[in-house]
Amino acid sequence: MDIAITGLRRSFGRVTALRGVDLTVQGGMFGLLGGNGAGKTTLMRIMAGVIAPGKGQVRIGGYDMTTRSGRRNVQRRLGYVPQELGLYPDLSPREFLDYVALLKGLDDTTARRRQVGELLDMVGLADVAGRRMKGFSGGMRRRVGIAQALLGDPALLIVDEPTAGLDPQERIRFRTLLAGLAGQRTVLLSTHIVEDVAQTCHDTAVLAAGQVIYTGSVTDLTRTAEGATWQMSSAGAPPTDGVVVSAVTREAGTQYRVISPARPSRDATSVPPTLEDGYVALMQRHTVSH
């Protein structure tokens, strides 16, 4: 299901969350990166039909999201995992999924129950399917979130900050699960955790202050920091040139990884960049130019 957004603007009172977003997503796994307050959640909510778009064009699968009927049509083919996933603690995962399935229009009882069972198996919650969600861990709650989103076999999956607060094992499980889902559908992954995008997405966009400042492949974003990623050691104060991405304290001093257009110190060595380095380099250039 392809997504085409042109000139999207959205304000809430005096706060402008989106300032003319242009974005095209053809399919597969697509990452949306950006810091806190960049506008990612607002964009996700507009695409999920939770809030109406402001000005601009938003078309998903050919449907116009500025119309009510367009939004309904998309929602029938959509799975959404909100950032703040509210679950009913008095329900079990099976009951909750059954409820959401009914709201998605899955009226055939047999087919619905089969799908619920399969999804609980897929996300590894079959053993606790009948247990109330009140005592569920964060990871288990997220898995319920993914399972409900997959009800009805949606063509578009929108996942907002799915791995925030998860332990490393859960995070890897989630990434693997999401990557496996992208084969037959469009998966839009919104996150500020760069590693999630690096491990699962081919293409990505970066949002900053309500605008898209980069669209392209993950590889090209990584290359943004080529020749600008440095490793150096310092026994004293951290380097003042560039952005320090990591600092590891050892016996001899602190080893820094720095993003800087120029060599930050004489002993700094150029190293191959990661996606995180590319993201930082992009944000650095964006900040300087504004």
Added chain:
Amino acid sequence: MTGVREMLAVCRYEFWMQIRKRSLWITIALLAGSLAAGRFGMGPRYAPAPPGAPAQEVMTRWAFLFSVILPIAFGMALADRLLRDRRLHTAELLASLPPGPAGRLTGTFLGSVTATGAPALAAMLVAAGYETVRRGDPAMIPWGLAAFAAVLAPALVFVAGYALVCPLVLTTPLFRVLFVGYWFWGNLLLPATLPTPTGSLLSPIGSYAASWLLGTPVLHAGIPGPLPVLRPVPTGSAAAASISLLVVAGLLPLLTAGLLRSRRRTA
């Protein structure tokens, strides 16, 4: 002293959170405005025309006019305060901090109750300002404050104690129903119709304080009914007794809740 300082910190922030609620101000303004605009028995419209009536009488009439319905808003505003911590997932964080449950409860009570009373106080001051201009008597403002303190403030304390604690046991929707029903039954329904505390020292509408300030019984103060010992003639000492009883009665549920919470923490 650390405990007191912590409690005051809780009080300060509870005050700010509650006083910033726009809906609290709008609700009180709408209620007070409706009461002021209507023709209601024994209200300020029944005071002698300007410049006639003394400030004591005029502002007392305003106070008991407001006391008929404004406490409904007090109760609704405070009903889910303690449940909010559970809903917003702040309860766990707060429980991990040094101030114990008693200090937090005291701070919450003081802060939220003071803030809840602020719009009502503002309404009294607006009324006092209006009467000052209308009657040319600057004593309206100090008497407005006195009438608020004697009639409305005890009602607020009484309502607050039960509004904060009862929803923890009864659930909030049921509390709201019983509270409104109680307000009518316990303050305005005559004992001749049903056994009721209306007109007794425990009637939180402030009938004894208002009667003493006006020099004549109002709001059924002292009328015959159940528990005659709580129905003395409305005098100054009776008014003082009523105010004290209402404050103590309002603090009782908080004391109980505080004790239970402390025991749960150390269990």
Added chain:
Amino acid sequence: MHSSDVEMWRHEAGRLGWAAGCGPALALVVAAAVAALTAGDGAGRPQVSLVLITGLEALLPLAVAMAATSVVATDRARELHLSLPTRYATVLGRRLGVLAGATSAAAVAFTGVLWAAGLWSGPPVVASPLLWAPAMAWLGGLAVFIALLTRSLLLATTAAGGVWLAQQLFASGFAAHDWARPLYLFPVSRLGAYPGWMTDRLVLTATIAPFAAGVLILLRRPERMLTEEEA
């Protein structure tokens, strides 16, 4: 009705919850308790009957109004609901429908018990829903409308409670004017079931239309409910 419809209604009854769903029934229990206390105090049958009728006519609508505001005001999974193809107005409508149904069942059962015990002093039993249904719908409609309009539980519950109390206090004011009488919520317990009160109940029911229209208009933009005051 399909089995999936039944299951959907069962789910929505679960979302309504015990607190809101049983509130109105518990209000009737309170009325019965007060009536028992009154009887124990030596009051006669007419007095006891009046207390019970008051429970149906006055306390029940108040309980429904408070429960209805909590239905509309709080939902943990609201954002998820807004992303689903079933309109949120439909979801809320079902929950309020369950509330109305449960309340009606409790009211009918209460009426039956009173009638069988010889304590019924209201209208003919067949017409007894006129005693509680119009006021329940009116006060509930007002509360829901204000809750959706202002997104404030405080304003909605205070409005419902304030209107209820004002109507209790100023019965004579309503009785004095022909135009005001149909808007009075307690014609039997407070105005002695004056001639024509049943027709006035139908007029009261008609005045619910603006609230209903307002609610439907507000629910065309359910995203407003994402930012309720306490969130």
